Amino acid sequence: MSELEGIFNPKSVALIGATETEGKVGQSVMKNLMKFKEHGGKLFPVNRKYNEIYGIKCYNSILNIEDAIDLVILAIPAEYTVDAMEECGKKGIKSAIIITAGFSESDNKDLELKLKNVIDKYKIRTIGPNCLGVINLYSNLNASFSKEFSKIGNIAFISQSGAILTALLDIAEYSNLGFSKIVSMGNKIDIQEDEILRYLENDPNTKVIALYIEGLKDGKFISAAKRISRKKPVIVLKSGRSKEGAKAVSSHTGSLAGNSEVYNAAFKKSRVFNVEGFEDLVNLLKIFSVQPRMKSNRIAVVTNAGGFGVLAADSVDKYGLELAKFSKETVLELKKYLPETSKISNPLDLIGDADVERYRHAFELIEKDKNIDGLLVILTPQGMTDSLGVSRELVKLKNYMICKNEKMPIVASFVGGGSVMESRSYLQEKGIPAFICPELAVKALACLYRQSILRDKYDSPEYLNKIRKEVSSVKKDNHVLIKELLENPNESNSKEFLKLNGFNIPKKFVAKSVEEAETYAKSLGKVVMKVVSSNIPHKSDAGCVIINPANIKEAFETIIKNGEKYLSEKNVDGIIDGVLVEEYILGKEIIIGAKRDPVFGPVVMTGLGGIFVEVLKDVSFGISPITEEYAEEIIKSLKSYKILEGVRGEKRSDINYLKELMVRVGVLMEVYNEILEIDINPAFIKEEGHGGIVGDALIVIQNKLK
CATH class of the missing domain: 3.40.50.261 (Succinyl-CoA synthetase domains)
Structure with a gap:
């Protein structure tokens, strides 16, 4: 039996804070619970001030109720909730809905932490605090202070906002929307959206699920939503899509992967319908709740x-x-x-x-x-x-x-x-x-x-697991070398690290002097020269990249001079390890990157390089793990995808190579927890069947390697 049965299908409910006083939350909840009692449920009001409420015996403490309690609802001032939940724990209650506000949403984080400690101590599965409550129309349970709602149907709605929830309920009658279960999440101190999705997966009364989300606390939502979306459509309305909260970091990926882009990628991987506004949410509920499956387009x-x-x-x-x-x-x-x-x-x-x-x-x-x-x-x-x-x-x-x-x-x-x-x-x-x-x-x-x-859409893990096995084996067999490379992840070392892990890199040398640079350039022919320093992440901006230099000596001296100037102006206590002399590569420029998101973990990004990323920002994101099929979906979502396919007589690019890069970068982020960001910009992709090569690479690691 699911741990959430006590929330959705209790046989007995206690309301702490019950009252008959008009305008009080405890009174609204009490009135709504009367229908539950009328249909055979046991209802126990708790309030020290009363002997009875609406003709029902009232208790001065939850501990004085002799019967077992399946669900407790708290509608009391925030300062009393910790002690009340402690008593619920002693009573053996395992399910709770805390309607009370006044916690982290009011900057009272310490009180919320104390409350969570009690909940965790007694393993009480809890919805809230700061929520509207829970409604299960099929068990006549309205454990909320929402108005009575009687339209039974097949929609489950999970909302982080009470106002959005009540607005949908109000419009439901006009749109002929009927509900099975309604959940107001509030501050989500315990139960998260993914657990409710798993509960609803096999709920016979639920055909379609809708969520209003302001933020998720972890990435478990993806697997839960992806699993249930094969059976039932899941519709998500996410607020806070602006980039105001996005923090730019060292790599292109970090600066491009704002809050909105990462959430969009997560929802795409989840196979949910990521709607743009409330109207779209209502429209999809209208069609999914009453219409059959569509056989073709x-x-x-x-x-x-x-x-x-x-x-x-x-x-x-x-x-x-x-x-x-x-x-x-x-x-x-x-x-x-x-x-x-x-x-x-x-x-x-x-x-x-x-x-x-x-x-x-x-x-x-x-x-x-x-x-x-x-x-x-x-x-x-x-x-x-x-x-x-x-x-x-x-x-x-x-x-x-x-x-x-x-x-x-x-x-x-x-x-x-x-x-x-x-x-x-x-x-x-x-x-x-x-x-x-x-x-x-x-x-x-x-x-x-x-x-x-x-x-009917499934990802195949075979290729992903093959790459995982390769990368894990490389890490095991080259532990000392990899530690050295990542301790100083300049471009040369970053490329050596990538080469160990199956990436093609150009022929290259690190010159410590003009004489070495001239010797290396002579052996390579047409070259690119760059500063080698893990403290100068964007070498072009610092004037430390020279393509096909006419004079190797002048190029070497210019790069060193500009590099030292950059470190001085930025007040960076860094070192220059030399100048990279590398063979000149031609091909269509692409960008591959990855960063760690605090909610979803590794995020992989790709797009065409040059103007497409700098100006048009035509990039697409995916949440690791990246399978071969998933990589193809991400690539095809690019506006510039047709360029990769070949236009105006150009040959088709090696898209399979690009897919392989995405899978490998995702696996590196899985296997190496110390890597914060990977930026391959550009990689040069050749025509179909001819692969490609890494042109530039940046790896950002944590201060201390694990």
């Missing part, structure tokens, strides 16, 4: 307004759906019912004078067409169009398909105001999502189709 659009049909077609292309090609039989039959001015194509324009019969005939023919796996019906107010009549015909179509055990998603966009309001409400009531504009309807259908794809 082929949809039909039926409209009485050509312009809105075109807008729908634009959205179909934008969101990756396809306008189905009507079968010959469908086309022939449509010609019998449609006026000559109507063009038989998809979108199907029934013309502005379309009546109920014309819509009905179109619905009947589309239902029979095996080329169609989704339907969008658009209607605009016209004098001859009975919008409510059309909506009734659409509901008949839905019910007919259910009777035949044929499941096809159906959505509507009745565009207008008061004249179509009743029709939209009727459709919502009967389980057909109605959107205010076609673009939103198409976007929702596209998400429905994406969920169908995600259910």
Whole structure:
């Protein structure tokens, strides 16, 4: 049995802070719990001031209740919660909801720490503090101070904000949204989102899960969400997407990987629907809660307004759906019912004078067409169009398909105001999502189709595990050398470290004098010269990189001079180990990087180099571990991906090499905890089948190696 059963399905509940005083939280919670009592649950009010509340015996201490208590709810001032939870622990209670505010959210972190110590001491699974509470509509439990909510359905909503939660509950009736479980997380002193997701995975009453998240405390969310998303869609609305809280660090990856980018990468890996706003959240709940799985991306659009049909077609292309090609039989039959001015194509324009019969005939023919796996019906107010009549015909179509055990998603966009309001409400009531504009309807259908794809998508760990084995073996066999290299991770040593771990690097030498530099350059031909110092991370900015120098002596002296000037101006107590003389490499520039995120751990980044990263910032992020399939997803999400595929006669780049780099960088971050950042910028990728080579490398380590 799950540890969360006591939270969601208690048989007995005690409310500490119960009262009949209007306006008090304890009174709102007590009134909400009366329904739980009416349906057979045991309810025990606790308050020293009263002998009874609402006719129920009231106890002056939780310890005086003879019965076992499954769940305790605290609605008392913050300063009394620690002692109250201590008594709950002595009583043997294992589940708690702490509604009380006044902890870390009010800078009272010490009190919250004391509270957590008690919770951990007695192993009390706890929601809150500073939360609205928990509602389970299937067990008649409203353990919250929210207003009574009776619309039972299949949506579970988990929210870090009580206000967002109450707003959704208020809009639910209009959108015909029904809920199974509702959880206000508050400060998340104990139970986290991932645990609730695991609980909901096998909950028969929950079909779709939505979360409002301000922040996560660890990366466990990813595995939990990824697992459940194969069975049930998970929708996430994340606030705080700006880069205000992002701290730039030494590497390009660190400066580019802001809070928003890392969370987006985490949600992408989790296979959740990462929506941009509250409207998107509601729209996806509308479609996922009532519509069946979408078999393919082929949809039909039926409209009485050509312009809105075109807008729908634009959205179909934008969101990756396809306008189905009507079968010959469908086309022939449509010609019998449609006026000559109507063009038989998809979108199907029934013309502005379309009546109920014309819509009905179109619905009947589309239902029979095996080329169609989704339907969008658009209607605009016209004098001859009975919008409510059309909506009734659409509901008949839905019910007919259910009777035949044929499941096809159906959505509507009745565009207008008061004249179509009743029709939209009727459709919502009967389980057909109605959107205010076609673009939103198409976007929702596209998400429905994406969920169908995600259910069957799996990553293969074979290649990842192969690289893990290689890197672990290298670490074991070269422990002393690797320690030396990472103690002074200048570019030369960083590249030697990468070479040990399977990366291709250029031919290179470290020159300590002009004479050595001239000798090395002569043996290599065309060269690049750079300062060698772990204290100068961005060598170009310091004037310490010279490509194909005409005079090796002048180049050597310039690099040393500029390096010393940089250290002096930056007041850095560092050393210059020499000048790197390296063969000149050609190829398409890419960037690969990694950093450690405090929540999700190693984050790997890639993108095309040059202007794409410096100006356009066209980079994409992934959360380690990086499998081969996951690496491909990350690469394909780049706006510049088509350049890698080859454009205007260029040959396709070796994308497999790029995938290998991403996997290897992710594994290095796993195996070497002392590495904080890796920045390979650029790496040069050659044409398909010819691999590539590391052009520049920066490794940032902790002050002390582990």
